[in-house]
Amino acid sequence: QPRLTESGGGLVQPGGSLRLSCTAPGHTFHYYVIGWFRQAPGKEREGVACINGNGDKTNYSDSVKGRFTISRDNAKNTVELQMNSLKPEDSGIYYCAALVDLGGLRLRVEEYDTWGQGTRVTVSS
Numbered sequence: 001q002p003r004l005t006e007s008g009g010g011l012v013q014p015g016g017s018l019r020l021s022c023t024a025p026g027h028t029f030h031y032y033v034i035g036w037f038r039q040a041p042g043k044e045r046e047g048v049a050c051i052n053g054n055g056d057k058t059n060y061s062d063s064v065k066g067r068f069t070i071s072r073d074n075a076k077n078t079v080e081l082q083m084n085s086l087k088p089e090d091s092g093i094y095y096c097a098a099l100v101d102l103g104g105l106r107l108r109v110e111e112y113d114t115w116g117q118g119t120r121v122t123v124s125s
Contacts, residue, residue, distance in 0.1 A: 001114040002026055004096050009119030012086055018121060020081040022096030030054070032098040033105060034079040035112055036070065038121070040092035047107025048094070049081060059105045064090075086123045093118040 002024035012018050022034060035050035049060045049070040058070050064083075072079040079096060097112035104111070 002029060002032060002098050004098060004114060004116035006094060006096050006116045006119040009094060009121045011122045011124065013125050014087060014123055016086050016123070017082070017084045018086065020083065020094055020096075020119060020121075022079045022081075022116060024077050024098070026077065029077040030074040031101055033101045034072065035097045035099075035107060036079075036081045036094060037097060037107075037109060037112075038090075038092040038094045039118075040089075043092075045095070045109050047109065050105055050107055051079060052105055053101035057105055059107060061107060083121075086121075088123045091121055091123045094121050 004024050006022050008020040030053045033052055036048040037045050038048055039045040051058050051070045051072050055072045067085045069082040095118045096116045098114040099112045
């Protein structure tokens with residue numbers, strides 16, 4: 001299983017942008033679907049976006065579609081989440097997670113078995 005590390009969180013004003021990164025050392029990175037999830041205080045963890053091992057298929061939650069873009073560079077073992085037009089309700093701890101790419105591309109928390117430690121995103125004026 002890959003060891004995942006998130007970075008790029010911070011404080012941003014509404015309407016602003018942030019880019020999150022998820023990195024994992026090792027030569028099998030392309031075997032895994034990588035998903036981004038978030039959890040706000042008092043709420044359940046929810047899926048945001050995911051990308052397949054080859055990087056040619058993506059899936060987004062309705063709440064971020066058109067504002068967030070997920071991409072990956074397997075040569076650098078990195079998946080990025082570009083977040084634009086941020087809203088206060090986008091605030092929370094953002095986690096990246098991995099599961100073996102068997103063709104599915106869902107944003108179900110229970111299907112991902114490897115998680116990073118998370119990075120905090122705060123959208124506030």
